[in-house]
Amino acid sequence: MESVTTPITNLSMNAEPSTSPGTAERSTELRKTPLNAMHRRLGARMVNFGGWDMPVEYPANGGLIAEHKAVRNGVGVFDVSHMGDIRIRTGKTPGGGLAAVQHLSMNDAAKLAIGQAQYSAMLYPQGTFVDDVIVHRMGEDDFLFVINAGTREKDISWVRENTKEMDCVVEDYSDAYTQLAIQGPRAVDVVKKLTDVSLDGIKNYWFTHGTVCELPCRLIARTGYTGEDGFEIYVPSDVETSETVWSTVIEAGKEFGILPCGLGARNTLRLEAKMALYGHEISENINVWEAGLDRYCKMEKRDFIGRAALGKLSAAGLKRELVGLQVMERGIARDEYKVFDAAGEAVGVITSGSPSPTLGANIALAYVPPALAALGTNLFVEVRAQRVKALVVPTPFYKRARKSAPQTAGSN
Numbered sequence: 001m002e003s004v005t006t007p008i009t010n011l012s013m014n015a016e017p018s019t020s021p022g023t024a025e026r027s028t029e030l031r032k033t034p035l036n037a038m039h040r041r042l043g044a045r046m047v048n049f050g051g052w053d054m055p056v057e058y059p060a061n062g063g064l065i066a067e068h069k070a071v072r073n074g075v076g077v078f079d080v081s082h083m084g085d086i087r088i089r090t091g092k093t094p095g096g097g098l099a100a101v102q103h104l105s106m107n108d109a110a111k112l113a114i115g116q117a118q119y120s121a122m123l124y125p126q127g128t129f130v131d132d133v134i135v136h137r138m139g140e141d142d143f144l145f146v147i148n149a150g151t152r153e154k155d156i157s158w159v160r161e162n163t164k165e166m167d168c169v170v171e172d173y174s175d176a177y178t179q180l181a182i183q184g185p186r187a188v189d190v191v192k193k194l195t196d197v198s199l200d201g202i203k204n205y206w207f208t209h210g211t212v213c214e215l216p217c218r219l220i221a222r223t224g225y226t227g228e229d230g231f232e233i234y235v236p237s238d239v240e241t242s243e244t245v246w247s248t249v250i251e252a253g254k255e256f257g258i259l260p261c262g263l264g265a266r267n268t269l270r271l272e273a274k275m276a277l278y279g280h281e282i283s284e285n286i287n288v289w290e291a292g293l294d295r296y297c298k299m300e301k302r303d304f305i306g307r308a309a310l311g312k313l314s315a316a317g318l319k320r321e322l323v324g325l326q327v328m329e330r331g332i333a334r335d336e337y338k339v340f341d342a343a344g345e346a347v348g349v350i351t352s353g354s355p356s357p358t359l360g361a362n363i364a365l366a367y368v369p370p371a372l373a374a375l376g377t378n379l380f381v382e383v384r385a386q387r388v389k390a391l392v393v394p395t396p397f398y399k400r401a402r403k404s405a406p407q408t409a410g411s412n
Helices: 007-012 036-041 063-073 096-104 149-163 187-192 239-256 263-272 307-316
Strands: 045-049 052-057 076-079 084-090 117-123 129-139 142-147 168-172 177-183 207-212 215-221 230-236 259-261 321-327 338-340 346-356 361-368 378-383 386-393
Touching: 036 052, 036 239, 052 063, 052 263, 063 076, 063 259, 063 263, 076 239, 076 263, 084 096, 084 129, 084 149, 096 142, 096 149, 096 168, 117 149, 129 149, 142 149, 149 168, 177 187, 177 239, 187 230, 187 239, 230 239, 263 346, 263 361, 321 346, 321 378, 346 378, 361 378, 361 386
Parallel strands: 076 259
Antiparallel strands: 045 052, 076 177, 084 142, 084 168, 117 129, 129 142, 177 230, 207 215, 215 230, 321 361, 321 386, 338 346, 338 378, 346 361, 378 386
8 A cells, every 4th residue: 555654744634623522412403414415405314323413314216225235236425424533642752642542442553554444442441342443543653543423522531531641642633524435345446536546555444645536635544334345535524525525426436336325224234244333232331252352352462441350351251242143033133122042031132133135134133141142042032022033143144255355344
């Protein structure tokens, strides 16, 4: 990939960090991305998502199933500008930014090259989740956390509180960018039409900067939340620029059958790929080992928040595990439905469940005791007062074919 030669300039260009975090928590009015009016003109069905007015699907283009299949087979574009962005960089002495990131997150950011990203999480002292994050190494001592929309203010406060005695600078850039996720096997073909950057050398979970839609020094990351290949681009958050870029992306993707996609398809896509959703598979009440995210938790690195508790939890053994279920009878295992064993005892709960447009089956994720987590175990899900049979099956439910870049669901 091309080297990131001026990361600090690139990050701050046309953007100013917010100086007043927490305003969303004090207001009952739904927040809107810069593309809100565009979504409404396209006839999107809008919903309240974590305090944001967001498109769940675009009925005029076929709705959720058509959008899901477009991403699996071609390309789709999502507005993910509600996501948050926290920059952590050098304070008075070089190395302070990295030290703060290592303290805050469970993965090992020291192993990142400049221009590389990793999946990670911030943890509470008890080893449960503040939030999962994507950590980007923008420079030698300059990092960008991309965080979830529904936890933005909480995350920013957590970062500031837990680094206030550390030698680093923390800046909130959450409102500075419009973020578009261009996802699917033809995403690379679309993005190639939008940029002067050679994309062939950008591997999964790497990024660079370049001109996008005639905008210089834009962040281009090969990341996503769909289980497909794809890119996320960051552009200035004014409405005029945001709408121009959105329209340009749609025009560039027409020959590949691009569709605008809402949060409904984003959810079914990530569920098929077994990608965690905060408040469902991970939360302040679920620890790293239970969630099965131990491959991202580097216990061997120096102390980080939650490490001591995780050591004790590991020694004590698991009390529940996250498993994949396929419903074998008529019925959809929805979020929070109860799971029962063959004896009729309640043993767990569904965290996420939906029909799978790709597989043509009803699938779900659930927490159950380890004794019931083996593949092939028969369980039952209570669906509208009826208990329907479900089978523990391998996950991820869907895994895209490997090509030149590794899969989204298993990097770093």
